Amino acid sequence: xxxxxRRMSVAVIGAGAAGCIAAIAxxxxxxxxxxxxxxxxxxxxxxxxxxxRCNLTNLNQDLCCYHTSEDFARDAQxxxxxxxxxxxxxxxxxxxxxxxxxxxxxxEQNFRMESECGSSVSECTKLLIRLFNSFGLFFHERQGxxxxxxxxxxxxxxxxxxxxxxxxxxxxxxxxVLRIESAKxxxxxxxxxxxxxxxxxxxxxxxxxxxxxxxxxxHLGADDKGYRFAEGFGHHIERPLPALTSLxxxxxxxxxxxxxxxxxxxxxxxxxxxVPGACExxxxxxxxxxxxxxxxxxxxxxxxxxxKEKKEDIAAIIDFLPEFDEKDFLEVxxxxxxxxxxxxxxxxxxxxxxxxxxxSYIIRRQGCADEKKIRNLPEDGKEExxxxxxxxxxxxxxPIKGTGGFEKAQAACGGVVLSExxxxxxxxxxxxxxxAGEMTDIDGRCGGYNLTYAFCSGYTAGLxxxxxxx
Ligand SMILES: Cc1cc2nc3c(=O)[nH]c(=O)nc-3n(C[C@H](O)[C@H](O)[C@H](O)COP(=O)(O)OP(=O)(O)OC[C@H]3O[C@@H](n4cnc5c(N)ncnc54)[C@H](O)[C@@H]3O)c2cc1C
Numbered sequence: 001x002x003x004x005x006r007r008m009s010v011a012v013i014g015a016g017a018a019g020c021i022a023a024i025a026x027x028x029x030x031x032x033x034x035x036x037x038x039x040x041x042x043x044x045x046x047x048x049x050x051x052x053r054c055n056l057t058n059l060n061q062d063l064c065c066y067h068t069s070e071d072f073a074r075d076a077q078x079x080x081x082x083x084x085x086x087x088x089x090x091x092x093x094x095x096x097x098x099x100x101x102x103x104x105x106x107x108e109q110n111f112r113m114e115s116e117c118g119s120s121v122s123e124c125t126k127l128l129i130r131l132f133n134s135f136g137l138f139f140h141e142r143q144g145x146x147x148x149x150x151x152x153x154x155x156x157x158x159x160x161x162x163x164x165x166x167x168x169x170x171x172x173x174x175x176x177v178l179r180i181e182s183a184k185x186x187x188x189x190x191x192x193x194x195x196x197x198x199x200x201x202x203x204x205x206x207x208x209x210x211x212x213x214x215x216x217x218x219h220l221g222a223d224d225k226g227y228r229f230a231e232g233f234g235h236h237i238e239r240p241l242p243a244l245t246s247l248x249x250x251x252x253x254x255x256x257x258x259x260x261x262x263x264x265x266x267x268x269x270x271x272x273x274x275v276p277g278a279c280e281x282x283x284x285x286x287x288x289x290x291x292x293x294x295x296x297x298x299x300x301x302x303x304x305x306x307x308k309e310k311k312e313d314i315a316a317i318i319d320f321l322p323e324f325d326e327k328d329f330l331e332v333x334x335x336x337x338x339x340x341x342x343x344x345x346x347x348x349x350x351x352x353x354x355x356x357x358x359x360s361y362i363i364r365r366q367g368c369a370d371e372k373k374i375r376n377l378p379e380d381g382k383e384e385x386x387x388x389x390x391x392x393x394x395x396x397x398x399p400i401k402g403t404g405g406f407e408k409a410q411a412a413c414g415g416v417v418l419s420e421x422x423x424x425x426x427x428x429x430x431x432x433x434x435x436a437g438e439m440t441d442i443d444g445r446c447g448g449y450n451l452t453y454a455f456c457s458g459y460t461a462g463l464x465x466x467x468x469x470x
Contacts, residue, residue: 018437022462
């Protein structure tokens with residue numbers, strides 16, 4: 001590093017969403033910044049987000065879109081209301097509001113927030129959009145989900161890289177940080193040096209931002225080693241668990257319906273009882289091994305937590321007709337039963353209601369064959385059999401084996417315990433050490449919330465790391 005004795009020096013470990021924006025914030029605030037990345041390029045996970053389109057944020061913001069384990073432990077009923085993260089979002093909004101915007105010769109985009117919950121998370125989203133506008137990145141939105149105008153995650157990485165380079169950030173790809181220590185005998189050339197970083201070389205810096213991510217997505221180079229750095233400074237790690245992942249089921253017959261996508265309501269049960277807050281509607285995807293799709297990803301967090309507590313008898317109950325109320329459904333049942341004629345097969349009963357593969361799965365689960373003719377059903381049990389088959393459309397119980405794990409996960413719940421961090425993301429145990437992004441114990445719902453948090457916490461950490469001690 002150079003020898004400007006007036007400037008803070010900041011090392012950012014990890015060039016993902018949080019690390020890149022932290023380096024930009026720190027460099028914009030005047031610090032000399034080294035950005036370490038063990039992969040051969042920056043933003044590898046970021047480039048894979050949103051199926052390559054990057055769902056960067058969401059206009060529908062509320063604190064209940066973000067989870068922390070501390071709240072879960074405090075009150076299982078309140079799993080969706082992490083009040084204590086409010087202080088963090090207040091600080092993020094304050095940090096981002098000072099961000100230099102309008103530097104690019106384009107107007108700022110003012111999207112109307114879909115839900116103005118009166119909280120600072122809405123403000124954070126608006127400021128984040130403006131910040132990216134100032135870097136030259138523009139957005140469009142679909143039902144509140146915000147994507148780059150070009151639907152390109154690669155463009156987000158390119159824009160960040162250009163900004164980093166224009167600010168003179170020293171980007172060191174292919175450098176795996178091995179050790180971070182308190183500097184015992186700091187060199188005089190680095191003012192306020194508090195940390196020694198060992199990677200390819202040794203560097204002394206005044207502040208460190210840890211933004212090493214979580215183990216979600218190991219095929220993108222993700223691992224859990226970042227937590228060891230935090231532990232080295234006395235932090236506790238809430239055991240990371242896969243979130244936003246698929247679910248596997250104990251039902252080989254489900255393969256019959258493999259490849260089907262359909263609207264459904266899915267609820268998680270444990271010991272036959274509904275798990276509070278674990279119910280989602282949306283497009284269900286049936287895979288070879290189990291179930292996936294956005295509603296399942298949202299529910300996987302609850303399953304991970306139940307499995308951590310060694311709970312048994314976990315099941316998902318699927319309603320394949322979520323838009324029918326009880327009265328409509330009874331009407332459908334009545335007409336299907338009265339309209340079934342001798343030549344019809346069992347599969348015919350479902351025609352026009354659900355995908356034939358779902359019909360086939362349900363019929364086989366009841367031990368029947370699709371092509372069985374209605375006339376071959378026992379006359380006195382006919383109604384009951386048809387009614388039972390149709391009822392399974394509303395409450396199809398799937399025994400859950402587990403989750404798709406970190407391999408299929410988009411995020412991790414758990415991480416560095418939040419109460420050990422200040423709202424500026426600084427460690428309460430070690431001044432000058434900041435921790436941001438997915439390494440910390442906040443995870444968001446599917447829909448742009450994880451990147452919102454990574455960018456907001458990263459920006460805040462970088463800004464304060466640069467100002468620290470000045
Ligand atoms: C397939 C997929 C799709 C997703 N889609 C979306 C989406 O559309 N919207 C959304 O909001 N979220 C999405 N997410 C989640 C989102 O990508 C993450 O929450 C976010 O990227 C976390 O950012 P981060 O900077 O904290 O961590 P990361 O992006 O994981 O970055 C951490 C970086 O640190 C580096 N690193 C770790 N240790 C070291 C070390 N010792 N030395 C040097 N470098 C190190 C890693 O190589 C990595 O590049 C998706 C995730 C996945 C896996």
